[in-house]
Amino acid sequence: MPAPTTRPKLLTPRDAAKVLGVSYPTLKRWIYDGKLRTVKTQGGHHRIPEGEIDRYLYRPLQKIGYPERRGSFRRISARNQLVGRIVDLKVSGLMAQVTVSVGGQHVTSIITAEAVREMRLEKGQTVAALIKSTEVMILRV
Numbered sequence: 001m002p003a004p005t006t007r008p009k010l011l012t013p014r015d016a017a018k019v020l021g022v023s024y025p026t027l028k029r030w031i032y033d034g035k036l037r038t039v040k041t042q043g044g045h046h047r048i049p050e051g052e053i054d055r056y057l058y059r060p061l062q063k064i065g066y067p068e069r070r071g072s073f074r075r076i077s078a079r080n081q082l083v084g085r086i087v088d089l090k091v092s093g094l095m096a097q098v099t100v101s102v103g104g105q106h107v108t109s110i111i112t113a114e115a116v117r118e119m120r121l122e123k124g125q126t127v128a129a130l131i132k133s134t135e136v137m138i139l140r141v
Helices: 013-020 024-032 050-057 066-070 113-119
Strands: 046-049 073-076 079-092 095-102 105-112 126-132 135-140
Touching (some): 013 024, 013 046, 013 050, 079 113, 095 126, 105 126, 105 135, 113 135
Antiparallel strands (some): 079 126, 095 105, 126 135
C-alpha cells in the first residue's frame, strides 16, 4: 500500500505578504515577475506553497551582504522583529525554550510554558522573534 502523500500548505497572497513582512502589491509584483512560484486554483486565484515562503525566510549558511541581510528585518516602533520558522521547541515545567530559524541563523527565546500553550506554538510554525535590548520575545504571526 503506497504511503499517503501530504499536500503542501498553500497560503493566499495576502497571508503570504503578512508572513514575509511585505505589502500585498509587492508580493503580487513578485508573482507576476516570476520571483515567487504559485499554484492557481480552479477559479484562477494564486496560492503560494509554504516552501516558497521558506525560500525567503530561511537561507542556508552562506555569506550574505549587509543590505540583503537588512531586508530580513521588520520594524515595529524602536524594536526589531525577525520572522522565521520554529525549528525546536522544548517545554519543561513552567518554562519553554523556542528556537527560531531566521535567515539561516538560530534565535532562541526562553518564555513561559503558558505562553506556548496560549499561542499554540508548534515546531514548523512561522513566528516572529521580537528583539528588545537583551530580551527575545515570540509573536505568533
